[in-house]
Amino acid sequence: MAKYVFGVDIGGTTVKIGIFTDDGKLLDKWEIPTRTDEGGKYILSDIAESVEDRRVEMGIDKKDVLGVGMGVPGPVRADGTVLRCVNLGWGIFNVEEELSKLTGYVVKAGNDANMAALGEMWQGGGKGHRNIVMVTLGTGVGGGIIINGKMISGVNGAGGEIGHICVNDSETEKCGCGNTGCLEQYTSATGIVRSANILLNTTDKPSKLRTVQYISAKEIFDAAKDGDELAASLVENHGKVLGKALAQIACVVDPEIFVIGGGVSRAGDILVDTTKKYFLEYAFHACRTTQFALATLGNDAGIYGGACSIITK
Numbered sequence: 001m002a003k004y005v006f007g008v009d010i011g012g013t014t015v016k017i018g019i020f021t022d023d024g025k026l027l028d029k030w031e032i033p034t035r036t037d038e039g040g041k042y043i044l045s046d047i048a049e050s051v052e053d054r055r056v057e058m059g060i061d062k063k064d065v066l067g068v069g070m071g072v073p074g075p076v077r078a079d080g081t082v083l084r085c086v087n088l089g090w091g092i093f094n095v096e097e098e099l100s101k102l103t104g105y106v107v108k109a110g111n112d113a114n115m116a117a118l119g120e121m122w123q124g125g126g127k128g129h130r131n132i133v134m135v136t137l138g139t140g141v142g143g144g145i146i147i148n149g150k151m152i153s154g155v156n157g158a159g160g161e162i163g164h165i166c167v168n169d170s171e172t173e174k175c176g177c178g179n180t181g182c183l184e185q186y187t188s189a190t191g192i193v194r195s196a197n198i199l200l201n202t203t204d205k206p207s208k209l210r211t212v213q214y215i216s217a218k219e220i221f222d223a224a225k226d227g228d229e230l231a232a233s234l235v236e237n238h239g240k241v242l243g244k245a246l247a248q249i250a251c252v253v254d255p256e257i258f259v260i261g262g263g264v265s266r267a268g269d270i271l272v273d274t275t276k277k278y279f280l281e282y283a284f285h286a287c288r289t290t291q292f293a294l295a296t297l298g299n300d301a302g303i304y305g306g307a308c309s310i311i312t313k
């Protein structure tokens with residue numbers, strides 16, 4: 001008899017919801033708006049209603065639903081307590097208990113980046129592994145650490161916040177988190193563009209990037225693939241900073257595989273190859289066989305992870 005799970009990924013503007021079979025097949029996915037007004041007090045009831053509507057529409061018996069797993073854009077403790085999600089207007093409360101009360105289902109909540117890592121482990125780039133570290137290189141740098149199939153949330157919900165490892169003591173610009181020299185400042189999509197602009201403004205080196213009005217991460221990686229030396233040096237430096245940071249993470253959690261996702265990961269093999277090259281340069285000898293892969297689930301990683309958190313609960 002088939003069993004079902006719901007995966008939910010709450011974003012600042014929309015909530016993504018998916019219904020899965022317990023063996024990992026996505027049957028359907030949809031989005032509802034995130035109502036952030038009045039302290040975000042309608043968000044969970046909107047989710048509860050949408051999930052129940054879809055269950056009834058699909059003719060699924062309530063007892064065949066194993067639960068709802070949910071990614072939240074902020075720190076979440078292992079017990080389901082959110083510690084202020086600024087984007088949603090939420091304060092401190094237990095989201096698992098609240099949504100469980102509204103739906104009658106088992107609910108598991110986690111930070112959205114941790115949930116994405118769980119999703120990639122279940123059905124994405126980390127499939128077949130139980131110990132993975134995922135790095136998401138988007139506007140910022142997110143991360144998720146899964147050990148023995150369980151996410152590491154940490155005491156303050158900050159487990160897996162890889163983007164805020166300090167990698168440069170001499171940085172003067174501040175990171176979004178308030179510290180300076182964070183990994184995010186160099187390896188996110190905005191980070192590599194920032195590095196490009198600094199290099200273009202402080203040197204006379206020729207580069208096709210000089211003819212581009214608004215440089216993006218994609219243009220830097222594309223120019224590097226085309227043999228542009230300045231762009232290639234940016235990609236090398238990106239791989240060095242990231243590879244070195246991952247070598248340090250490997251000393252702590254020793255995963256089977258690093259899965260790299262987010263917009264920057266669309267650069268593909270060149271990103272994996274340079275990161276791995278520098279990882280090998282800095283890695284502790286026992287961690288040198290760690291594998292690297294690109295994420296494959298894209299924006300669906302969060303809903304996959306939500307569903308997986310119920311299966312492995």
Ligand SMILES: [Zn+2]
Binds near residue numbers: 175177179182
């Ligand atoms: Zn930071």
